[in-house]
Structures are given as C-alpha cells and as structure tokens.
Amino acid sequence: MEFVASQPDTDTHLTVPGPMLADAEAQGRYVRIRDWESKFLPNSRDIFLYLPEAYLQEPQRSFPLLVMHDGQNLFDGDLSYVKGSTWRAGSTADEEIAAGRVEPLILVGVANTGADRMAEYTPTADARLGGGRGPFYARMLTEELLPMLREEYRVLAGPEHTGIAGSSLGGLISLAIGLRFPEVFGRIGVLSPSIWWDNRTILRDVRSLRTTLPLNIWLDMGTAEGLRHVRDADLLSQLLQTRGWQQGRDLRYQKFPGALHNETAWADRFGEVLRFLFPAL
Numbered sequence: 001m002e003f004v005a006s007q008p009d010t011d012t013h014l015t016v017p018g019p020m021l022a023d024a025e026a027q028g029r030y031v032r033i034r035d036w037e038s039k040f041l042p043n044s045r046d047i048f049l050y051l052p053e054a055y056l057q058e059p060q061r062s063f064p065l066l067v068m069h070d071g072q073n074l075f076d077g078d079l080s081y082v083k084g085s086t087w088r089a090g091s092t093a094d095e096e097i098a099a100g101r102v103e104p105l106i107l108v109g110v111a112n113t114g115a116d117r118m119a120e121y122t123p124t125a126d127a128r129l130g131g132g133r134g135p136f137y138a139r140m141l142t143e144e145l146l147p148m149l150r151e152e153y154r155v156l157a158g159p160e161h162t163g164i165a166g167s168s169l170g171g172l173i174s175l176a177i178g179l180r181f182p183e184v185f186g187r188i189g190v191l192s193p194s195i196w197w198d199n200r201t202i203l204r205d206v207r208s209l210r211t212t213l214p215l216n217i218w219l220d221m222g223t224a225e226g227l228r229h230v231r232d233a234d235l236l237s238q239l240l241q242t243r244g245w246q247q248g249r250d251l252r253y254q255k256f257p258g259a260l261h262n263e264t265a266w267a268d269r270f271g272e273v274l275r276f277l278f279p280a281l
Contacts, residue, residue, distance in 0.1 A: 028056065030075070030090070038140040041120065041133070043113040047145070048075055050090040052097055052104035055154070062154040064105045064278060066187070067141060069121065069166035069173065071109025073263055080263065087267045093274060102274045103281055106155060110145065121169035123176035126198040138177045142184050158186075159214065163277050165189025167266050172197055175217070179205055182213040187277040190219045191266050195232035203232075203239060212244030218252050218276050220269065222259025230255065252276045 033047040048071045055063060068074055068089070070081075077084040089107055096102035113120065118131050125132030146162070149155050156162075164185045166174045171193030178188035195202055217240065221233035237253035245251035254272070259265040 029053065036145075038144055040136040040139045040144070041113075041116075043116055045071075045113050046111040047071065048109035048111070049149075049153070050075060050093065050107040050109075051153075052093065052106065054097075054104040055106070062156045064103065064161040064163070065108060065146075065149065065155050066105055066163040066165060066189075066274075066278065067108045067110065067145070067185075068164075068189075069110055069112065069170035070117075071111040074107070074109040082263060085263045087263055087270055089267075089270060092267070092270050096271050096274050097280075100280050101271075103278050105274075105278050106149075106153065108145075108149065110141070118169060121166070121173040122197055123173060124198045124201050129197075131197075134173050134176060137173065138180065141177070142181060146184070159183055160186050163187030163189065165191065165218075165273065165277070167191035167193075168261065169194045169197070172202060175202060176205070178215050178217070179209070179213065182215055186215055188215050188217045189273050189277055190217060191269075191273065192221055192225055192229070192261055193219070193233065193236070195229070195236055200232065203236060206236065206239045206243060209243045212250075215245075216250045216277060217245060218254075218273050220254045220256060220273075222256045222261065222265050224258050225261045 029051040031049040035044040036047045037044045052063065054061060072079040073081055074087045074089040077086050080086045089109070093102065093105065093107060097104050118129070119133040120137040121134060122131035123134035150157060159182060162185050164174045164177055166189070171190040172195065174188055175190045175193060178185050219233060219237055221230050223230060233253070237251070240251055241247060247253060256265065256269060259268070
C-alpha cells in the first residue's frame with residue numbers, strides 16, 4: 001500500500017434519521033451527513049455519527065473516536081443492507097458506557113458505496129477480482145474525514161484516542177490501514193476479516209514487519225464462518241504474536257462458537273470489542 005498526503009476539501013449537510021433512533025435523535029446525539037464527497041474517490045457517501053450522552057453533559061470535554069465501515073449497517077435498521085438488522089452500535093455503546101466498562105466515545109460510521117465496496121475495502125488488487133482502491137479510501141479517512149471531524153466536533157487527537165474497525169472486507173481494510181498508519185489509528189477492530197483476499201497478502205504484510213507497532217488489535221472469527229477462514233484467523237493471530245503482540249495485552253484474538261458471518265453475530269460481540277479497544281479509564 002502506498003499513500004501520499006493532500007489537503008481536505010469537504011462540504012457537508014447535517015440531517016437526522018427516523019424513528020429507529022428516536023431517543024438519540026431527541027437528545028441531539030445522532031447526526032447524518034448526507035452525500036459527503038471526497039477528492040480521492042468518485043462516489044459520495046453518507047457519514048453517521050453517534051455521540052455519547054457525556055458529549056452533551058460535559059461541553060468542555062473531548063472524546064476518543066472509533067471510525068467504522070459499512071456505516072449504514074451500524075445504527076438504523078431502515079438503512080441497513082438487511083432491513084432491520086444492524087450492529088446495534090449506538091445502543092450497545094450506551095449500555096457499556098453506562099455500566100462503566102467503556103469510556104465515552106464517538107462512533108463514526110462511513111457508509112459503503114454499494115458496487116464499489118469491494119474496491120474501496122481492499123488494500124491490493126486481486127488478479128481475478130480486481131479491487132485495490134483501499135489506499136485512496138485510507139487517504140479519504142486520514143486526510144479528509146478525520147480533519148473535518150476534529151474541526152467540527154470535540155474529538156481527541158492522537159492514535160491512543162483513535163480507532164478503526166470493520167467486518168469481513170471491512171476487517172481486512174481496518175488492519176491494513178492500521179499497519180500503514182499506526183501514528184493515526186492506535187486501536188484496530190478486525191472482525192471476521194477477509195484474510196483470503198489477493199492470496200492472503202495481508203499475512204505477507206504482517207510477516208514483513210520488523211517490529212511490533214503500537215497498536216491494540218481486536219481479532220475474531222465465528223466458528224460457523226468456515227474452517228478455511230478460522231484457520232486463516234488462527235494464522236494471523238500467530239503471526240502477530242511472533243511479531244511481538246501479546247494475547248490479552250495488546251492483542252485479543254477470540255473465536256465465537258457457532259457465530260455466522262452477519263450483522264447479528266457482529267452486533268452480539270460488539271460490546272466485547274469496545275471493552276477491549278476503549279476500556280473505561
């Protein structure tokens with residue numbers, strides 16, 4: 001992956017969603033930025049923000065940030081790919097924060113663009129399937145989205161306060177971006193990653209590391225997602241540990257018995273992801 005720098009240039013319009021998030025909407029804690037554009041990618045996309053209750057209660061306080069892919073599948077069942085099936089990300093974050101297990105944080109969902117999802121979520125081009133626009137997607141996040149969010153919202157800077165997470169190809173691109181930009185993203189959520197992409201190039205990238213990077217990595221796989229994918233996740237975990245990550249310290253690899261490759265499964269374990277990546281202080 002090769003990335004170069006540029007300056008952000010954005011124009012946003014804020015709206016709010018329908019009844020699925022009535023409580024958060026009533027409190028002003030849910031924001032939908034429609035048709036957000038990037039100079040690096042041709043398609044506009046919606047950006048969804050979910051703010052913790054403390055954001056309104058403590059106006060002088062700034063908060064950590066977790067950027068997530070497939071944003072239309074995170075909060076509102078009226079928008080999700082499978083209607084009614086979401087990660088329940090906002091309500092889960094609220095529950096974990098209220099219980100004192102997770103520090104208050106801002107969740108940002110970046111919507112995928114449908115037919116171009118595979119291209120944007122893949123760090124390299126596959127000889128058969130194409131793709132490989134992940135470097136441009138990464139530039140959009142690091143050079144446009146994050147600067148905009150830090151200007152418009154009370155967001156803590158620094159990799160220790162900034163995470164990126166996703167599932168399937170979203171898990172793959174999260175890890176790839178984390179390995180390339182440890183100075184930007186220090187907390188990486190890799191759920192059911194598509195390690196198979198491009199002859200498992202991500203494994204080669206991990207093997208090529210000369211030292212451990214300052215990343216806290218959550219890695220998981222459901223046992224019902226297929227033996228090949230479980231074995232790939234096992235191998236990725238082993239490789240990370242050979243490069244210095246320690247299970248239970250800065251790496252959490254977990255297999256979920258019977259879990260499938262879908263939003264319901266990822267929703268069921270999202271609380272655990274948050275507790276590892278953003279534990280209460």
